[in-house]
Amino acid sequence: MATTNADQIFKEFREHSAAEFFKKNRQMLGYSGQGRSLVTLVHEYVTNSLDACEEAGILPDIEVVIKKMENGSAINRYTIRVSDNGPGIPKVFVGKALATIFAGTKFHRYMQQRGQQGIGAAGCLLFSQITTGKPILVKSSTGKGKGYSCRLGLNTANNKPVINDMVDIDEDFRGLIVEGEFADIRYESGEHSVYEYIRRTALSNPHAQIKLTDPNGQESLFVRSVKELPKRPEVAMPHPAGLSTNDLLEFAHLSQSRKISSFLVDTFARTTQNKIGELKEIDNTIDFDKDPKQMTWEDAEKLVNAFKKTKWIAPDASSVVPIGEKQIKIALKNILNPEHMSVTERKPRIFRGGIPFVVEAAVAYGGNSGKKEEEGYSGNILRFANRVPLLFDTASCAISKAANDIEWRRYNIDMETQPVSVFVNLSSVYVPYSGVGKEAIAQEDEIIDEIKLAVMEAARGVQRYVRGKERISFDANRYKAVARYVKQLSSDVGDLTGADKAKVEKRLEGIISKHFPKMKEGQEEKGEQDAAEETEEETM
């Protein structure tokens, strides 16, 4: 066989930009399937608007308009426009903010926000370029006299913005309007729809007002049910207990402090001069007077080991702002109008040694809770991370895992048949998403355990109510269960013994029906069906 040598192979060597990578692998950003792609687009823009409004201290007013285009093409083509009343984007930043992958104000800040990657808006632009070749139309102003509009493209070869038709605008408005043309997407209804995404966003953001106009012209207004902005999360100082050697070293090399001791006190949470004294006692070979810029890996490792041997006060929770019990109740009432609900807000916890997070959970019963099935209902799980609804990748999410691990029957809840909604929101400075598309929280043990505790607590709150509901139909179910066995046993006995099935059945029914005279009518047919299904499984 002819072999190829390395020099020949490496003629093919190339470097690529992040934009090229995600253009080729758009499913990793959430652009897989027409329905999901449309939700991803709306999700990215709405999330950015909410973050921007809150950072600027503005009650969000957001409008989403989706129109189907008539262009005779086989591919589904839509325009999407999202506008907000936020702070706007300064003209000099617009290209970087909306048309560069891995750029933004959020990635490096240790602060609770919806966005944390610097990918979202640039990903939308990438998707419009791939599917329609069109730039995104932007109109923004940061205040009177600072308005402008332009068309934004993204040069995938170098991940740089392409700005065209920049025009100053002299209107008196403040905010951001983005409008794009996208194809290979589809407006759908149901559990994974834009409507559902916005409904859930309203649920977790009762302080926001959001209006959706769908391609049929149907307008849905989710009104603001709370007139206060959420408390502003503070930029957190990292907690020493969660630091890796590498993190510590990087912080040290960027530090302006003259000594390691002052660097530690200035940079990390819960680190006082007293603590420095404790650390000195734990390891007296550490030189706390050294210039932090000169810190070596070995120095850092010693410090991290000393951190582990110290008792720390938990991280300050002021960096994590949950929705709050009262607000969740108002929102659930507003959106689900349940017969009964129970809300739990847990205390802040930490994962990976030092990243603070807070879990809130609610269980709602009745009203618009759960999912309408052809016959009756089933339960559903409403997942949120930093108030952002997670609609996809259910199977790999820590919230689903936790909810499914719960033995619901202990709480008299049947997720298969009852109108139950389980609401979970995880708030954190850093949410460990399992993928770039940010649709699932990685299944870290500490997070799963905490979610379970929160949901179980909420479940206990509705247990008594559900039990009352349950008792009413208990006798009927009991009869059905017994009737099922009669059917099945008669049939099996018949098969085995050759005895007349009808006779056996009659004999067994005789025993029971004396004690359940009211139940017999109208239940038989259903009982028979269930029995037949069960047989198939039993004899598999």
Add this chain to the structure above:
Amino acid sequence: MATTNADQIFKEFREHSAAEFFKKNRQMLGYSGQGRSLVTLVHEYVTNSLDACEEAGILPDIEVVIKKMENGSAINRYTIRVSDNGPGIPKVFVGKALATIFAGTKFHRYMQQRGQQGIGAAGCLLFSQITTGKPILVKSSTGKGKGYSCRLGLNTANNKPVINDMVDIDEDFRGLIVEGEFADIRYESGEHSVYEYIRRTALSNPHAQIKLTDPNGQESLFVRSVKELPKRPEVAMPHPAGLSTNDLLEFAHLSQSRKISSFLVDTFARTTQNKIGELKEIDNTIDFDKDPKQMTWEDAEKLVNAFKKTKWIAPDASSVVPIGEKQIKIALKNILNPEHMSVTERKPRIFRGGIPFVVEAAVAYGGNSGKKEEEGYSGNILRFANRVPLLFDTASCAISKAANDIEWRRYNIDMETQPVSVFVNLSSVYVPYSGVGKEAIAQEDEIIDEIKLAVMEAARGVQRYVRGKERISFDANRYKAVARYVKQLSSDVGDLTGADKAKVEKRLEGIISKHFPKMKEGQEEKGEQDAAEETEEETM
């Protein structure tokens, strides 16, 4: 509330490198959990070695040595060394090849390979830097007189390699040796272990010889069972039926051809002068004499629409090279030594309109198939993409989805209790992984459907064999099923009527035991347990 204006907010604006992004989000590369992180490291290096050997026409000989380090630190620290007999990396490329994210020979080529992202090796380096602060030690040679060794780091701020201690080596060897120090990982046994990863790699690469030395010094040699290299996949020409407007436009603007007609014929598969004639008839407004560099989005869109109205010959399968039925049989016999197996190789198909792929499936019964449970066995699914075993993210993978959608009882197979292994390998020029960590194939309908067909075909092949096995225990199971109902019904009837449960039970047993005299002993206890479990669910 004090509002913050946009200028203040945008003071925080930053750009980040891909390296910084993945450093912060290492779980997206597969570095989540200590066990999985170790498997990811081995996976990245072994995959690169196999690709390199095959590209150079060399039968792969790969050695993996994992050693635990004794350093008193609380964090699990190991060295991992992977060496191969491949073509080596030319000195000038080593930094880019192993220490730059989004660089390599694979990303841009339309060709079936294991790697396709240009992330793997740089991700390993990132992980060693984060966890131990150490560079990777590299020794390589592309032939006599071209050997060298060096230490490689990665500057995350700009995603550039840092090369130190470069030394020429005058040994007569060819290949690549990488050795790194990693912490926060753990060598584990079981289904998600390095051993299992290598065992499965051997299964899907019978032409490779792989030796693993684990931290206990235990050596496992997976010998080469096939002495021929797989047929080399050819670089494919993209098929017109799968082109997006954007793709077509990008190809056109890079083209050296003078006319659109010759550009199309030169660039795309199955596109002849005759086809150009057909396309002209479909849309006579397209100017095929235009310079492809001048092609507009509208031109491209017209062409794509015309492509859709043309009948195309399916893509040439020479770009996709499956393992092959014979080789799979040899490998399965070698690794699982099953009592019975059935292998299916399907014809090439396409997804997303034009990307060719081939699915191979096998069902193996008995021997080392399936998973040993505390009592008995259960079935398992061995997932592969381009011969690479996929061990994690099972729930989100198209292969799991397809396998779980199959009604196994139709084939007399019970995945809960039988020693069955289902093997699936998907080969393609482009595998649509759901995440950057490449552990699951995105659930695209066309792929799921094809996998289902392949697995069902293989399942039919073992059906008769399993049925024979089954019949032997059929009567016993039948008795057990009936006995379960007797127990349950007696108990329910007792509860309802107040009748003596034991009496009811005896009466019912009387009917049956006459006809099943041999079965009674030794089955009762198990029957009772099952019935008790079932009761709990019924009365939930």
